[in-house]
Amino acid sequence: MNKILPYFLLLFTLSGPQKNSKQFIARQGQITFFSYTSVENIEANNNQVLSIFDSETNDIAVNMLMRAFVFKKDLMYEHFNESYIESDLYPKATFEGKIIDFDKNNTQIQTKIIRGKLTIHGISKQIDIKTTIEKTALGYTMSGEFNVAVSDFRIKIPPILANNIAKTISIKFRFQFQPYEE
Amino acid sequence: MKLKFYKSTIILFLLFLFVGIVLKGFIFKNSAKNLSNQTAIATLNSDELINSFTLNEKKSNSLYEGKVIEVTGKIKEISFLNDRITIILTNNNKTFGVICDMNPNQKEKIKKLSNNQKITVKGICKGYLKDVILLDCQLDFSANE
Numbered sequence A: 001m002n003k004i005l006p007y008f009l010l011l012f013t014l015s016g017p018q019k020n021s022k023q024f025i026a027r028q029g030q031i032t033f034f035s036y037t038s039v040e041n042i043e044a045n046n047n048q049v050l051s052i053f054d055s056e057t058n059d060i061a062v063n064m065l066m067r068a069f070v071f072k073k074d075l076m077y078e079h080f081n082e083s084y085i086e087s088d089l090y091p092k093a094t095f096e097g098k099i100i101d102f103d104k105n106n107t108q109i110q111t112k113i114i115r116g117k118l119t120i121h122g123i124s125k126q127i128d129i130k131t132t133i134e135k136t137a138l139g140y141t142m143s144g145e146f147n148v149a150v151s152d153f154r155i156k157i158p159p160i161l162a163n164n165i166a167k168t169i170s171i172k173f174r175f176q177f178q179p180y181e182e
Numbered sequence B: 001m002k003l004k005f006y007k008s009t010i011i012l013f014l015l016f017l018f019v020g021i022v023l024k025g026f027i028f029k030n031s032a033k034n035l036s037n038q039t040a041i042a043t044l045n046s047d048e049l050i051n052s053f054t055l056n057e058k059k060s061n062s063l064y065e066g067k068v069i070e071v072t073g074k075i076k077e078i079s080f081l082n083d084r085i086t087i088i089l090t091n092n093n094k095t096f097g098v099i100c101d102m103n104p105n106q107k108e109k110i111k112k113l114s115n116n117q118k119i120t121v122k123g124i125c126k127g128y129l130k131d132v133i134l135l136d137c138q139l140d141f142s143a144n145e
Helices: A005-020 A072-085 B002-027 B046-055 B058-063 B106-110
Strands: A023-037 A041-054 A060-067 A091-099 A112-122 A125-136 A138-148 A168-176 B042-045 B067-077 B085-091 B098-102 B118-128 B132-139
Touching: A005 B058, A041 A072, A041 A168, A041 B098, A060 B118, A091 A125, A112 B067, A125 A168, A125 B042, B046 B058, B046 B067, B046 B098, B046 B132, B067 B098, B085 B118, B098 B106, B106 B132
Parallel strands: B042 B067, B098 B132
Antiparallel strands: A023 A041, A023 A168, A041 A060, A060 A091, A091 A112, A112 A125, A125 A138, A138 A168, B067 B085, B067 B118, B085 B098, B118 B132
C-alpha cells in the first residue's frame, strides 16, 4: 500500500490543477482604436470584447461586436457602422491565432508574438501582433498595440472625408483572463 | 424706418444663430445617453433573452439590436474593470449571461446591490457574443422595489 500511495499522489498533482487551468476567458476585454489626422482625432472604445485563451495549445480567439464601440459623437458612430464597417452585414470582428513560444509558467512579464487571422468587414488578413503577457493571481493579462491599414479591409471612405480619417488606424487592447468554468 | 430695418436683421440673425445651435446640438450630440425617459420595446427575463439569441441569432438581432430593452435577472457579478461599472446577469443558465455596461450616473444605486439579487435593467441591446451585451444601462427602480 505504501508503495502505491506516492503514485496516487503523483497522479493527483499532475491531473488536478492542470485540468482546471487550461482555458481562460476574458468577457470584458478592452479595445480602443485611434485615427489621428490634422483635421480631427477619432477614438472609439469597446469594453465588451470576448476572448478565450488555451494555455495548453496557446490558441487564442477574440470576438467583438462592432456596434459596441462607443464614440464621442453619434455621427462618428453612424458613419462607422453604416458606411465603413457595414455592421448589418458584418456585425462582428474576429481574431484567431496562436501565441508563439508562450511559457505558461513564467511569472515575469513576457513579450510574445501572436500570429493569426484578423477578420474585419468580412475580410481576413494574416497578422502578427506583439503582446505583453503578465501572470496574475487567477490567470493572465495581455495587452499591446498594433496598426491596421484601412485599405486592407476594403473599407471605402468617400473622397470628401478622406482627410478626416487616417490611412492607418492604431489599435490598443487589454484582456484580463480568468479561469473558464463551463 | 431705417432703425426698424436694423432691428429686424438683428432679430433674424439671432434667430438663425439659435436654430444653428439647436441643430448642432441635435446632429453632434454627445453619445452618453440617458434612457430614463425612453420606453423599452420589450421586457423579458435574462433566460428568455439568452435563449432567443442562442436559438436564432439573426432573428434576435433584427428584434433587439439597437433597441432599448428591459431585462430581469439575478446578479452574478458586479465588476469595476477598466473604470466601468458592469453587472453580469444570469438566471438558470450558467454558461451564458447578459453583460450590462452601466451608465456612470447609476453609481450610487449600484452600491446598494449585492450578488444574487434580482434586478431589472434597461439598456440598449448591441448583440450577442457568448453573452448578450447591453450598453448605457439603467437600473429600473420602480420595478425593483
